[in-house]
Amino acid sequence: MNASAQEFSKHYRRTGVWQRLEPMPPNPDTDAALMLRVKQGDGAAFAELVEKYKQPVMNFAWRMLRDATEAEDLAQNVFLQVHKSAHRYKVSARFSTWLFTIARNLCLNEIRRRSRHPADSMDAGAGPEGDDQPARQYEDNKTFVPADTLLHRELEQKIQQALAELPEIQRTAILLCRKEEMSYEEIAVVVGCSVSATKSLIHRGRETLKQKLKPYLRTGEWRKAEK
Numbered sequence: 001m002n003a004s005a006q007e008f009s010k011h012y013r014r015t016g017v018w019q020r021l022e023p024m025p026p027n028p029d030t031d032a033a034l035m036l037r038v039k040q041g042d043g044a045a046f047a048e049l050v051e052k053y054k055q056p057v058m059n060f061a062w063r064m065l066r067d068a069t070e071a072e073d074l075a076q077n078v079f080l081q082v083h084k085s086a087h088r089y090k091v092s093a094r095f096s097t098w099l100f101t102i103a104r105n106l107c108l109n110e111i112r113r114r115s116r117h118p119a120d121s122m123d124a125g126a127g128p129e130g131d132d133q134p135a136r137q138y139e140d141n142k143t144f145v146p147a148d149t150l151l152h153r154e155l156e157q158k159i160q161q162a163l164a165e166l167p168e169i170q171r172t173a174i175l176l177c178r179k180e181e182m183s184y185e186e187i188a189v190v191v192g193c194s195v196s197a198t199k200s201l202i203h204r205g206r207e208t209l210k211q212k213l214k215p216y217l218r219t220g221e222w223r224k225a226e227k
Contacts, residue, residue: 031049031094034048035049035082053079053099060107060176063171064107064175078103078106085102096180096186097190100190101190104190111168158213166205170204173202174206177202
């Protein structure tokens with residue numbers, strides 16, 4: 001460090017300005033950087049985030065609620081919440097972790113509402129073109145290579161049925177791990193558990209799914225579906 005740089009450093013330490021400088025988060029992910037732009041009123045950055053995450057959020061909501069209309073409405077509410085909360089946003093985790101925490105909380109609110117008003121949810125998931133229509137509408141393209149076989153479609157329906165029967169917190173953890181490829185640490189933030197408890201949730205959920213899907217396990221199709 002040269003003499004002028006040393007004097008500069010001493011000056012800022014002496015005056016206290018050095019301590020008042022707010023450190024920037026190390027290597028924020030690109031989505032967090034976009035959200036920081038949203039915080040400054042950048043509409044284009046918000047549109048970019050919506051375009052990137054609207055389908056994953058709808059997929060997640062549909063797998064939690066099994067209702068295509070509710071999934072679409074909930075996804076809109078998620079991004080409305082994101083926009084409303086932009087002024088409070090801080091980079092403390094990956095943007096996707098923060099986003100899916102909002103999505104999960106709104107899903108929980110809807111699940112609680114259904115438990116209080118079960119009559120409103122009697123037809124949930126059933127569309128005019130049959131029970132499997134939402135699954136095709138929100139099919140995750142990265143899960144299966146497009147193939148003209150009934151086996152993949154039947155397998156996905158069985159997996160979704162088995163997932164729907166899991167406790168909500170197990171279902172959420174497995175969906176975030178299997179579909180969104182989040183780390184245990186990120187999933188732990190979303191579900192509000194420790195990392196070790198999150199690992200246990202995912203392990204128990206997978207064991208339950210394996211028991212329910214034994215016929216497919218024998219063919220090896222479950223391993224293909226998980227990739």
